[in-house]
Amino acid sequence: MNFKRITHCLLLLPTLVVFSQTSFHSESHQVTLADIKTNTFERDTTANAVIIYEHGKSWVHPGTYKLMTNEIRKIKILKKEGFGQATVKLFLHKKSGNDYQKVENIVGTTYNMVDGNVVKSKLNKEDIFEEDYNENYNLVTFTLPNLKEGSVISYSYTLTTPQYLMWNYKGWDFQHKIPTLYSEYETSIPGNWEYNIKLVGGKKLAVNTVDVKNDCLEIPAVGKANCLESVYAMKDIPAFIEEDYMTTEDNYLARVEYELKTFRGFDGIVTNYTKEWRDVDKELKTDPNIGKQLSKSIKLEDILPLNLINSINSKENATLIYEHIQQNYIWNEKLEIFKNVSVKDLIKDKSGNVGSINILLHNTLNEKGYNVKPLLISTRQNGHPTTIYPIISDFNYLVVHLSIDGETYLLDATDKYLSFDEIPFRCLNQYGRLLDFNSGSDWYDIVPKKSDVLYEAKLHIDNNGDIVGDIVSKRTGYHAYNHRKSYFSNASAYIENLHNNAAFIDISNHNTIESSPTTPVFQEQYHVEYQGEETGDNIYLNPFFVKFFSENPFKLQERSYPIDFGYQDSYYYTLKLDLGGQYEILEKPKPLVTSLPNKAGMLFYSSSTFDNELSLTFRIDFKEAVYAPEYYPYLKKFMNKIVDAQNNSLILLKKK
Known part of the structure; x- marks a missing residue:
């Protein structure tokens, strides 16, 4: 039986299979009596639900060239607190016209044991809702019916993603807020698309296979492509539970991510999306919000009092300049560094975003003759920036790196209660990217004082x-x-x-x-x-x-x-x-x-x-x-x- 036929069965015919085992059946989507009768999870007695089995498969449709993804899950509800697992929310990218992400073939069933018999309750189409969520997304929501403590729910759907969104191939989360017994993801990627593939979370794969399928994608009279086919799976994944003293969960959730590196068209044109840092440095140098603002000359008399303009450069006077900027310009609470950055508007309005305030500080110190550079940072809630290749969107903050007499200092003028050489706690995210448009950027360790x-x-x-x-x-x-x-x-x-x-x-x-x-x-x-x-x-x-x-x-x-x-x-x-x-x-x-x-x-x-x-x-x-x-x-x-x-x-x- 080929995979398409199997997938069709998965989506349309959830079945009940009887096995003699007495524990959860985590080897397939099929619901067993053991799944229904087993009402404890000894490995984590605090769990209110368990994902017994989940499977995803993504491939490029040979006719429409859109990215297709089938997903199916089987979940055991152990306690009332786990009822929320039966509500599924799908955020779908939207775009003007008919070119948008959509979901089809939503199928769901709840299994309960009633008076010794298995009762199945199917999801009705009228219980599937779609709404206009915001300017970027539509939201599709459905909730499995007839929930009880001890229910097993199974649902599946198919996502269709337009080709213009394939810069970000469908990633897969192996870890969730509840334990997962088995999670598997199959991918088929045509050779036209080359991705950087990143495994996040530090957990080991139980299955990791790669193969090549010849001529998997064809455009008549244009060309054919081979596909890289992979299978990734993890077993016995603990629930991810947030606790004090952590950065964003995105740093730690076990998952696989894709970032488009290169696209090779059948016409021979090659487009590189992931570049070297030297290429990114050149782009940032001419970026209107970064390089153009950093290179703006300013009149010190418009910014500083006369005594600071005429002062001899030293740490003490750098501190006074820093405090002057800090106390006279108000942060508008926006973490913007790649849009709406304007030193000119900040000087005029006395209020601006992170980029505007700290670039003004940089430019003022630079104009005074100090050795300063901008340091790009990803805040703790934004996640760790990727170090193996440049992803400029990983960064959402900018501070000033100052060197005086062999000593270095990090400065941030957005907060009136920060002392000199102190950046906000939100910036303590281990490392950042120190920009130098002459010698090239480099990684910089953020090591706060004790x-x-x-x-x-x-x-x-x-x-x-x-x-x-x-x-x-x-x-x-x-x-x-x-x-x-x-x-x-x-x-x-x-x-x-x-x-x-x-x-x-x-x-x-x-x-x-x-x-x-x-x-x-x-x-x-x-x-x-x-x-x-x-x-x-x-x-x-x-x-x-x-x-x-x-x-x-x-x-x-x-x-x-x-x-x-x-x-x-x-x-x-x-x-x-x-x-x-x-x-x-x-x-x-x-x-x-x-x-x-x-x-x-x-x-x-x-x-x-x-x-x-x-x-x-x-x-x-x-x-x-x-x-x-x-x-x-x-x-x-x-x-x-x-x-x-x-x-x-x-x-x-x-x-x-």
């Missing part, structure tokens, strides 16, 4: 048995930025939040120490009063008046993608408690020293007494900005110890 949090508490017990004293805190790096922005944008709300986060502690006399909206260090001090829990002549005291982590952010059974903090950081807490002549220590926390594998992190906790004063030290070091997934179980245990130490440490004091 960020620290330090608390120093000096307390004593007063005559009423209350603990009173002062807490001083110091933050650097992104920890400083976050508090600096919060405080200087709304000081009263900041202090109110400080009170709310310390429900059992009275806070007063708050003040900042040598801090401003852009200083790299944020320091504050406040007075605290706390009444310990008395039991007779004893006081039970939790020594952590400040907690770095109230709960463990890592809750997954396993995590298949990196733990991306963005930067290295440390947390340091010291307490000195003067017991006076009234109390003595009966019990204090046990010391704790632990570390992550390869000394990638450290937790240190100790206490001592001298001259009737308790000294406590608590330190956490995360020595990597990004941890590989293999570290996840260790980080999870590590964080459990941190939270447990802060929440469950007790000091027992007894009156003398």
